[in-house]
Amino acid sequence: MLKNILKRIVISIPVLIGVILLIFIMLRIVPGNPVSTMLGEHVNQAIIDKVSREMGLDQPLYIQFFKYIGNAIQGDFGTSYRLNRNVTSIILEAFPNTVKLALCAAVFSWIIGIVTGMIAAIKQNKLLDRLFMGVALMGVSMPVFMIALVMQYIFAFKLKWFPVSGYDSLACMVLPAIVLGWNSAGSIARMTRSNVLEVMQDDYIRTARAKGLREYRVIIGHALKNAMLPVVTMMALQIASMLSGAVITESVFGIPGIGRLAVNAIETRDMPLLQGTVVFTTVLVIMGNLAADLLYSVLDPRIREDA
Known part of the structure; x- marks a missing residue:
């Protein structure tokens, strides 16, 4: 390894x-x-x-x-033209805000994606399956900026349940986390559903049922465990993409993270700052890919044997 x-x-x-x-x-x-x-x-x-x-x-x-x-x-990474400060220190100050947003979005996408994917697989071709997969397809298809603006208008401006922008409280993170995690939740739900349905056709599932195990134990203890291998890999990759791809979400909700830094650097032609943010996010994506490969090899011993 x-x-x-x-x-x-x-x-x-x-x-x-x-x-x-x-x-x-x-x-x-x-x-x-x-x-x-x-x-x-x-x-x-x-x-x-x-x-x-x-x-x-x-x-x-x-x-x-x-x-x-x-x-x-x-x-x-040099000195920012606009702020006249070391780019590395600027990035390290903004990075915790991006991490907080990405973790909140990841938790939302993992919980919603796995649960709805399991339910959709269990209720295959029924009302819940069609409903959940329709919402998942909408999350995968809709642009992030459109989801952000709709969420802001309905839940912040009209209903006033959450702040319109900001990052200083947990309530401020709810809407940005949903916006950033919706696409990932849709992908996880679709993959979880397809993997569970595929695994449910295997011989060891029929054997578990023949032993008299209850259906929920068959699904959770046997089917889900094996169906989650590719899903876990996708989840690890999504963490890296959330850390590096929160540009629109941070800009719409006024979160001073890495993405907003990059947007400001483009607007002011601050080359050192823009270069620094791009290099930093590239390193995050590479590390995320490496972590996903390692995690997959840990979960599946056959990968370690082939390596």
């Missing part, structure tokens, strides 16, 4: 470097001068040139890139 872990880490290194190179090039070919944006429109050109030299922006792109790689390895 250790050999497999090291192999996946080595494979991830070129992916990370490729992402850094891509975002580095894209930010440099976008029209406009970041120094002019930072200093304002009516600044003298001589001052702009001086600041550009001090920041190393007058150097060839390949030199800037290798310097950035060297500093990033040491955990230094």
Whole structure:
């Protein structure tokens, strides 16, 4: 297993470097001068040139890139143009807010997804099955921003059950967690249903029933245990995607997390901050994929034997 872990880490290194190179090039070919944006429109050109030299922006792109790689390895993503602060410290301040949102969304999606998927499998082709799968399909199909705005309008603006925005209390996390977790809950519910239905056709399920076990013990003790292997893998991957993909949710609900940092960096052309958030979220996704592979190998001994 250790050999497999090291192999996946080595494979991830070129992916990370490729992402850094891509975002580095894209930010440099976008029209406009970041120094002019930072200093304002009516600044003298001589001052702009001086600041550009001090920041190393007058150097060839390949030199800037290798310097950035060297500093990033040491955990230094540069200094924010807009905030004039170390990018790493800014990201680490915003990251706990994203983690809190992602964990709340994950708990919501896991509980709702697994429970509704099980019920839909047990009540196959009945009213509850069609209802739950319809809601799951809606969650998978609807854009996040649409769900967020509808939730805000109904439950915050009209019914006033929850705050419209903010992040300083548990009530503030309810709507953002539902919005961020709805898509994942739909995917988990659909996969849980299909896996449970598939497992229920296996021989050991018929054997368990022949022994006289009650149906709920057959489903929970035998069917669900084996049906959850691919679902658990999806759940681990979704944690990484929630941590890195909460841009819209954080922006709509005013949560100062990693996603909102990236949006603000794009608006102000703050290249170091945007690069830092992209690299940081890429690392999270890679770590999430690695964790999912490890978790699957732990749950299924056959994977360890093949590795």
